[in-house]
Amino acid sequence: MTFKDRLIRMMEGRYGADELFYLLTGLYILLTIVNIFVHSWILHIIGLVIFAVAVIRSLSRNIPARHKENSLVLRAGEKLGIKRKVKAQRPARDTVNFAYKKCPACKKTLRLPRKKGKHNTKCPACGEEFSVKIR
Numbered sequence: 001m002t003f004k005d006r007l008i009r010m011m012e013g014r015y016g017a018d019e020l021f022y023l024l025t026g027l028y029i030l031l032t033i034v035n036i037f038v039h040s041w042i043l044h045i046i047g048l049v050i051f052a053v054a055v056i057r058s059l060s061r062n063i064p065a066r067h068k069e070n071s072l073v074l075r076a077g078e079k080l081g082i083k084r085k086v087k088a089q090r091p092a093r094d095t096v097n098f099a100y101k102k103c104p105a106c107k108k109t110l111r112l113p114r115k116k117g118k119h120n121t122k123c124p125a126c127g128e129e130f131s132v133k134i135r
Protein backbone atom coordinates (compact mmCIF):
# COMPACT_ATOMS: atom_id res chain seq x y z
CA MET A 1 0.00 0.00 0.00
CA THR A 2 1.43 3.34 -0.98
CA PHE A 3 1.37 6.41 1.20
CA LYS A 4 -1.34 7.93 -1.01
CA ASP A 5 -3.58 4.87 -0.62
CA ARG A 6 -3.09 5.02 3.11
CA LEU A 7 -3.97 8.70 3.17
CA ILE A 8 -7.10 8.10 1.09
CA ARG A 9 -8.14 5.25 3.40
CA MET A 10 -7.51 7.43 6.44
CA MET A 11 -9.68 10.24 5.07
CA GLU A 12 -12.54 7.91 4.17
CA GLY A 13 -15.75 8.91 5.90
CA ARG A 14 -14.07 11.94 7.38
CA TYR A 15 -15.11 15.51 6.91
CA GLY A 16 -12.08 16.97 5.16
CA ALA A 17 -11.30 20.60 4.40
CA ASP A 18 -13.95 23.29 4.04
CA GLU A 19 -14.07 27.08 4.12
CA LEU A 20 -13.76 27.13 7.92
CA PHE A 21 -10.68 24.89 7.66
CA TYR A 22 -9.00 27.34 5.29
CA LEU A 23 -10.07 30.27 7.45
CA LEU A 24 -8.57 28.69 10.58
CA THR A 25 -5.41 27.63 8.76
CA GLY A 26 -5.05 31.14 7.34
CA LEU A 27 -5.53 32.59 10.83
CA TYR A 28 -2.85 30.24 12.16
CA ILE A 29 -0.40 31.31 9.44
CA LEU A 30 -1.22 34.97 10.10
CA LEU A 31 -0.62 34.55 13.84
CA THR A 32 2.64 32.72 13.14
CA ILE A 33 3.83 35.56 10.90
CA VAL A 34 2.80 38.18 13.47
CA ASN A 35 4.61 36.19 16.13
CA ILE A 36 7.89 36.42 14.23
CA PHE A 37 7.86 40.08 15.24
CA VAL A 38 6.18 40.04 18.65
CA HIS A 39 7.51 36.75 20.11
CA SER A 40 4.48 36.15 22.27
CA TRP A 41 4.02 32.65 23.71
CA ILE A 42 0.31 33.42 24.16
CA LEU A 43 -0.06 34.11 20.43
CA HIS A 44 1.95 30.97 19.75
CA ILE A 45 -0.42 28.84 21.83
CA ILE A 46 -3.54 30.52 20.39
CA GLY A 47 -2.19 29.78 16.92
CA LEU A 48 -1.52 26.14 17.75
CA VAL A 49 -4.99 25.74 19.28
CA ILE A 50 -6.59 27.26 16.15
CA PHE A 51 -4.59 24.95 13.92
CA ALA A 52 -5.41 21.93 16.11
CA VAL A 53 -9.13 22.77 15.86
CA ALA A 54 -8.81 23.00 12.05
CA VAL A 55 -7.10 19.59 11.84
CA ILE A 56 -9.42 17.89 14.34
CA ARG A 57 -12.47 19.21 12.45
CA SER A 58 -11.15 17.92 9.13
CA LEU A 59 -10.59 14.46 10.64
CA SER A 60 -14.02 14.37 12.26
CA ARG A 61 -16.53 11.71 11.32
CA ASN A 62 -19.46 13.76 12.55
CA ILE A 63 -20.04 15.33 9.16
CA PRO A 64 -23.47 16.99 9.82
CA ALA A 65 -22.10 18.84 12.88
CA ARG A 66 -19.04 20.05 10.98
CA HIS A 67 -21.22 21.08 8.05
CA LYS A 68 -23.40 23.12 10.42
CA GLU A 69 -20.35 24.91 11.84
CA ASN A 70 -19.13 25.72 8.37
CA SER A 71 -22.46 27.11 7.21
CA LEU A 72 -22.69 29.23 10.38
CA VAL A 73 -19.33 30.77 9.52
CA LEU A 74 -20.36 31.26 5.90
CA ARG A 75 -23.60 32.97 6.96
CA ALA A 76 -21.68 35.22 9.37
CA GLY A 77 -19.31 36.06 6.52
CA GLU A 78 -22.23 36.91 4.24
CA LYS A 79 -23.53 39.33 6.86
CA LEU A 80 -20.14 41.01 6.85
CA GLY A 81 -20.43 41.34 3.09
CA ILE A 82 -18.05 38.57 2.20
CA LYS A 83 -19.48 36.75 -0.73
CA ARG A 84 -18.65 33.18 -1.48
CA LYS A 85 -16.87 32.66 -4.71
CA VAL A 86 -19.44 30.53 -6.43
CA LYS A 87 -18.66 29.88 -10.02
CA ALA A 88 -21.66 30.13 -12.27
CA GLN A 89 -22.21 26.53 -13.17
CA ARG A 90 -22.97 26.17 -16.82
CA PRO A 91 -24.26 22.81 -17.86
CA ALA A 92 -21.43 20.98 -19.53
CA ARG A 93 -21.69 20.80 -23.26
CA ASP A 94 -22.09 17.37 -24.71
CA THR A 95 -19.44 17.60 -27.38
CA VAL A 96 -19.50 13.87 -28.03
CA ASN A 97 -23.00 13.69 -29.46
CA PHE A 98 -23.47 17.28 -30.56
CA ALA A 99 -21.70 19.97 -32.54
CA TYR A 100 -22.20 23.63 -31.63
CA LYS A 101 -22.39 26.12 -34.47
CA LYS A 102 -23.30 29.77 -34.55
CA CYS A 103 -26.05 30.98 -36.81
CA PRO A 104 -24.48 33.46 -39.28
CA ALA A 105 -27.55 35.69 -39.16
CA CYS A 106 -28.52 35.97 -35.48
CA LYS A 107 -25.35 34.59 -33.86
CA LYS A 108 -27.33 32.20 -31.74
CA THR A 109 -25.51 28.97 -30.94
CA LEU A 110 -27.24 25.95 -32.35
CA ARG A 111 -26.80 22.44 -31.05
CA LEU A 112 -26.65 20.02 -33.93
CA PRO A 113 -26.35 16.25 -33.93
CA ARG A 114 -22.72 15.35 -34.52
CA LYS A 115 -22.86 13.84 -37.98
CA LYS A 116 -19.74 14.22 -40.03
CA GLY A 117 -19.82 16.15 -43.26
CA LYS A 118 -21.64 19.12 -44.75
CA HIS A 119 -25.25 19.68 -43.80
CA ASN A 120 -27.93 22.21 -44.50
CA THR A 121 -29.66 23.48 -41.42
CA LYS A 122 -32.28 25.99 -40.48
CA CYS A 123 -31.88 28.24 -37.47
CA PRO A 124 -34.89 27.74 -35.18
CA ALA A 125 -34.58 31.28 -33.85
CA CYS A 126 -34.50 33.37 -37.02
CA GLY A 127 -35.26 30.87 -39.78
CA GLU A 128 -31.98 31.48 -41.61
CA GLU A 129 -30.93 28.53 -43.73
CA PHE A 130 -27.22 27.84 -43.95
CA SER A 131 -24.79 25.00 -44.37
CA VAL A 132 -22.49 23.73 -41.65
CA LYS A 133 -19.48 21.50 -41.79
CA ILE A 134 -19.10 19.09 -38.93
CA ARG A 135 -15.80 17.37 -38.36
Ligand SMILES: [Zn+2]
Pocket residue numbers: 103104105106107108123124125126127128
Ligand atom coordinates in the same frame (compact mmCIF):
# COMPACT_ATOMS: atom_id res chain seq x y z
ZN1 LIG B 1 -30.38 32.49 -36.52
